[in-house]
Amino acid sequence: MSSQPERSANHLTLALPKGRILEDAISLLSRAGLPITMPEASRALRHEFPGVTVLELRNQDVPVYVDLGVADAGIVGKDVLIESGRAVYEPVDLRFAPCHLSLIREVGASGPIHRVGTKYPHVARQYLAEKGIPAEIVKLNGNIELATLTGLADAVIDLVQTGGTLRANNLQEVDVLFYSSARLIVNRAALKLRRERLRPLIARLRELVREES
Amino acid sequence: MLGVSSVPATISPSAPLLPDGTRDVLPDEWSQREYVRWSLSELFRAWGYQGVELPALEYASAAHPLDSRAFKLIDTGGQVLALRSEFTTALGRLVATRYPAGPFPLRLQYGGQLWLRAQTSELGRLREFTQVGAELIGVATVQSDIELLALARAALDRVGVKADLEVGFPGFVDAVLEDAGLSGAARDALHDAIDRKSGADIDLAATTYGLSSEVTGVLHRLTDLYGGNEVLDEAGRMAQGTRARAAVSHLRAVAQGGDLTLLFDLGVSRRYGYYTGMTFRAYVDGLNQPVLGGGRYQLANGLPGAGFAMGLERLVRALPPGLPPHPETVLALDLPALHAAQQAGLRAELAWTDNRLELKTYSALRGIRRWVQGRELTEVQA
Structure with a gap:
């Protein structure tokens, strides 16, 4: 059924997002005692370490791999986790990659919102429903700010890190939906079945986060 | 590219054969x-x-x-x-x-x-x-x-199927929240955060609802209440009110009376309004799914x-x-052979023709290695 090699009962499979978070994630996990290092730049997507396999994924795919149990645990932004709607455990806030998800409009815009552009359609739908804003949602995949500037949408819901992009494009945050940061997520069955490895890892990560903040 | 057809697959515009x-x-x-x-x-x-x-x-x-x-x-x-x-x-x-x-x-x-x-x-x-x-x-x-x-x-x-049985008790979480003086929206939000073992969301709710650090500490401990029988001891130390204590002593009685190897997770609180007592699931190793x-x-x-x-x-x-x-499937060349083969615990298909070549081709396709004939189950050349 699966092409995975035979592994010991305590083997851990981790889902990590490629890109900026990967380096922070690997550094934190290795300080927490896992024998993993930053993989050499290569085309490999699956990296084997003693007792640990690291899967390098698009960040939206991390909750999928963990929820469906292919990975035992993973690291992903809270924003991606909420959008995924996946029922996984999220025992540790790792505090890095901080950002927030905001409703953004052009400076001075005050008219009604008919259409909202976003990479986060589920979050957007829930937010707009709670606020009673009967707007249409357009799912976009990048450079979300352009949607307001070009008139594709009256507002966008997007991540804000430093606010630099907003200032450069004459945009402002109208409302903050929630604050996000990287989270350790764990498959519900794996936490119980591999608790001898995962419980100490969780405890060590909590200590590290506390020491470093 | 090896093994990849050079003919592009066509995606048919007609309706799919089966509903999603x-x-x-x-x-x-x-x-x-x-x-x-x-x-x-x-x-x-x-x-x-x-x-x-x-x-x-x-x-x-x-x-x-x-x-x-x-x-x-x-x-x-x-x-x-x-x-x-x-x-x-x-x-x-x-x-x-x-x-x-x-x-x-x-x-x-x-x-x-x-x-x-x-x-x-x-x-x-x-x-x-x-x-x-x-x-x-x-x-x-x-x-x-x-x-x-x-x-x-x-x-x-x-x-x-090799699986671990895990027992929960959603009412225990609710009782601990009640004992901590929580009600209404705060209690609902915390049920959800605890069920996801989300330390961050517990802290967020603590800020939103102005919870003391003592209460927040108790809530964090709820998310760590999983493992073997030792969980019941820890839960026993946490249980203040009658409901929480009753839940723990019920689970203790179940654990002692059953002679079963059980896991416990007393942080489970999904559908606490529906379940009135214990809940349980079985996790299969390798599948990571209940x-x-x-x-x-x-x-x-x-x-x-x-x-x-x-x-x-x-x-x-x-x-x-x-x-x-x-069991092996054989080809029966006549009805008595069919009955005899079935009585011998085999599966038997009945030949539909006397054309040996046709039967041979079919047997090869079906992976049938033996033909039988007659009441006495005589093996014949397949």
Whole structure:
């Protein structure tokens, strides 16, 4: 059924997002005692370490791999986790990659919102429903700010890190939906079945986060 | 590129052959499914659980726990019907109308298909799936909880599925929240955060609702209450009020009386409004998914009930290789040979022609290695 090699009962499979978070994630996990290092730049997507396999994924795919149990645990932004709607455990806030998800409009815009552009359609739908804003949602995949500037949408819901992009494009945050940061997520069955490895890892990560903040 | 056809696949513009989330079951899988279904129904029967069948069509009701996700149809009289989406509610209706006076305890087993219009997240996840289960109705004792856990363990063993049984008690989380003086929206938000073991969301709720650091510390400890029997000791130290203490001593009695290896997670609080006592699930190693789930609840007419259901599709995925055993299939050249082969425990297909070449070709395609002829089961050249 699966092409995975035979592994010991305590083997851990981790889902990590490629890109900026990967380096922070690997550094934190290795300080927490896992024998993993930053993989050499290569085309490999699956990296084997003693007792640990690291899967390098698009960040939206991390909750999928963990929820469906292919990975035992993973690291992903809270924003991606909420959008995924996946029922996984999220025992540790790792505090890095901080950002927030905001409703953004052009400076001075005050008219009604008919259409909202976003990479986060589920979050957007829930937010707009709670606020009673009967707007249409357009799912976009990048450079979300352009949607307001070009008139594709009256507002966008997007991540804000430093606010630099907003200032450069004459945009402002109208409302903050929630604050996000990287989270350790764990498959519900794996936490119980591999608790001898995962419980100490969780405890060590909590200590590290506390020491470093 | 190796192994890749150079002809591009065409995506047909016509309608797909099957609705999303439905599929055909072919013979190999069918025999595994039948084997699991038959093994489990025999086992349940041996424990005194009598079988019932329930209609797949029900009246839709806003009170049904899965109403928002069920398939709906309009009946000739204009009533809204729903396709069966879980068994417990339907079984409760059956008990209330057919066995209003018992005798209790009533032990019933069921099995069949369920349908959900909207699955939680997965596109292409099955929307038609199969469960088998057993319910023990009319009693709410330590012994009856133990019986269900022992039956669940026996069911997993019977089909050779290696799994850990984990027991929870959503009311314990609720009792601890109550003892901490939490109510309303704060309690709901915390149930959700604790069930996801989300330390960050507990802290967020603590800020939103102005909780003391002492209360927040207790809530964080709830998310760590998983593991073996030691969990009950820790929970016992945390339990302040009567409800929380009663929950822990009930689970202790279950753990001591059952001679079963159990895991506990007292941070489970999903559907705490529905479950009135313990809940339990079975996790299969390697699959990282539960194959069995159940718990104690109250029927609409106030009767206590408890039971569990097993997902047939997941059980089949977790089945050890070589199950069910496959007897050899032979080709019988005449009817007496067919009967003789069947009596010898073989499967036999009857030859439909005297054309040996045709039979030879067919046997090769079907992987049939032996032909038999006559009452005495004579092997002939295949």
